[in-house]
Amino acid sequence: MTQKDPKLLIQPGPQLRQQMTTPVVMRDVWYALTPATLAGIWFFGLGAFLVLLACIAGAVLVEWYFAPEEKRGYFLGDGTAILTGWLLGLTLPPALPLWMAFLGGVVAVGIGKTIWGGMGANIFNPALVGRAFLLATFPIAMTTWTAPGDFFTIPSSLFALPLMTGVVDTVTQASPLGMMKFEHVDTPFIDLLFGNTSGSLGETSGLLLILGGLYLWWRRDLDWRIPVGILGTAIIFSLILFMVDADKYPGPIFTVFSGGMLLGAIFMATDPVTSPLTQKGTWIFAIGIGLLVVLIRVFGGFPEGMMYAILLMNAATPLIDMYTQPRVFGRELDQK
Amino acid sequence: MAKEQLAYDEFMKGLWRENPVFVQVLGLCPLLAVTNSAINGLAMGLASFFVLLGSSILVSLFKSYIPKQVRISCFIIIIATFVTVVDYTLAAALPVIHKELGAFIPLIVANCLILGRMEAFASRNTLRMSVADAFGMGAGFLFALVSLGAVREILGVGELFGIALFGANFEPWVIMILPPGGFITLGVMLLYFNWLEEKKNKIDKQLATEDGVN
């Protein structure tokens, strides 16, 4: 039926095609993530790179296994599984045993995406589903942060046998958020900006994450309302708290540049599948995340709240979409 | 001979083909709540098994004396009596397990699986068949509880029936002994059973078409 390189293509509309297909967008996101990723690997060493690879391997394997046989090539080709694994890897501590990272990748794509029916059908951001699973499953390993160290030293905890504990032998250090929450120690802004702090391997460098976001915005792959809404809300809310009691609550700059705030706001909340479709809905979504993050960080039991904030608003997305449907042109407001 | 065959069939139906949990998806409340270890699953399974068997026998014996207008009340009275017996016996004999299972022993009364078998089977079949059915369904439920509990215990604490399996360095999967672990494990098991079912259907279909050709 289909002819290779047909002379004349006759098909129903739309005839006008543009270049913005899923693989193209995915490539753009890869390019945007690369600087921050390289910075993470630079600060945390080759071990961080291995953690990333393990996540991607787990994600891709599940994607490949559950894809219908005839579509296997295509399913990998669109690059979403690689991106899911990659994003998950960026949210993990750099000294996490590789088998856990691999398991995270499997859960991210398996439970986060495939089980819902594949790309476009999932409710929750797959990478964050993987991370939530890992955090609930291995709470200690997932909150053991190593200080940035020598490039070539690979923490031996990475090579723990499956099901076994990885003993962290490198220098551990509380993340800036943990220090703020439990000990009220501030981290210098310049470290937060460039990423020379402990934390997840891809979230530490604020500057490069923002650069990646700007690139995506320039390529029009990203709805600017989401990051702007999240960060704006977080800044305003934390500023209010900061003005109430500067000793007790962190300031807005710390709020924005610490933890997964930038990574989540730019690369995860903006996932088109799990964020609202309408403009009004997008604002509600973004403001909700901003409020929840600050609430969880300041008043909750956990030092970091970005993951739960995004997942909660993911869950609210269908509802938001339902209530923000624009009026169909030519119809009265109260008509159904 | 034929009777033997039928009773065996009823038993296998409950244990496997129409497994109350994996196929009918009944009785999930106690299933998810108490299966954080294999031993708890076993205790809960045996308790439910006993209640189901006892109630089935009584309901089947007295089915012609119970007017249908009050049958549900009678079933519940019978079930509740057996549950109370189990509750007190466990509290006296195995206080530790009784404490672990807590409110879920009395809640067996409300297990839809048991009332469901009374209404759908024991009140309409002979004593012999009802016993076979109760054995099958009870064993099926027990099987589900123990297998779920075993998976969760192995991954969650690295033990099976309290015996350590992996040595001191085991990293427990904390989520598995928490409620979400129950849902995830059950989900994966349902997935597996549905996959088996689908595979079987495919083979049956194939056989049927081949037969047709012949």
Next chain:
Amino acid sequence: MSEDKVEQAAVADEPSPARLIGTLAIAGLVSGVIIIAIYLATFETIKENKARELREAVFRVLPNVSKMQKLLLKEGKLEVSYKEEKGEEPIYAGYDDNNTFMGYAIPSDGPGFADTISVLYGYRPSDRKVIGMWILASRETPGLGDKIYKDAAFVANFDDLAIEPPIVATKRGKSKPNEIDAITGATISSVAVARIINKGNDYWVSRLPEPGAEPAYVEVETPPEAEDAQAQ
């Protein structure tokens, strides 16, 4: 037409109300008899189990104790009690083999991370110290919060702990006699245990008799109703 007939037949078949009531009454009666029988048969064992559980907990929080008795606060005075009373808030006094008073075991509870935590702790009035702690009931997160009773090192925090100023859980290594080491990853549960003991102390310490004036151990001539609380 024929359907009507069937319906009429069904109505005629309808059992009389007396029959319905009778069936339910018989079912209820038989059920009641069985339940009472099993209740009576297991009553003693269940009570013994509970008493043994309590005794074990008391002996755990009060070292070197081999006897105990229940004390109730009556009009501001601690009195030995044998009976179970409604709404009572007992504490337990522990004695060694020579009937020397060793300390009180005080129950207290309060909110933890997941649900209410019930604590029993040993208190020695002579030097105003907590000398042992045991969790009676909790639903803390397995693997993290449940270390408040599974982690021997954490439990050992309470073997010799000053109660003034109030107990503090710290993450930086204990350095003062009133400090305990919080469990890594379960700070909330650790702080909760400290808070629950402080709460117990707030209530009880001022109500206890002067050191040396503790109720003496009363040898029980085992009156039948004394068994429940005493069980010794």
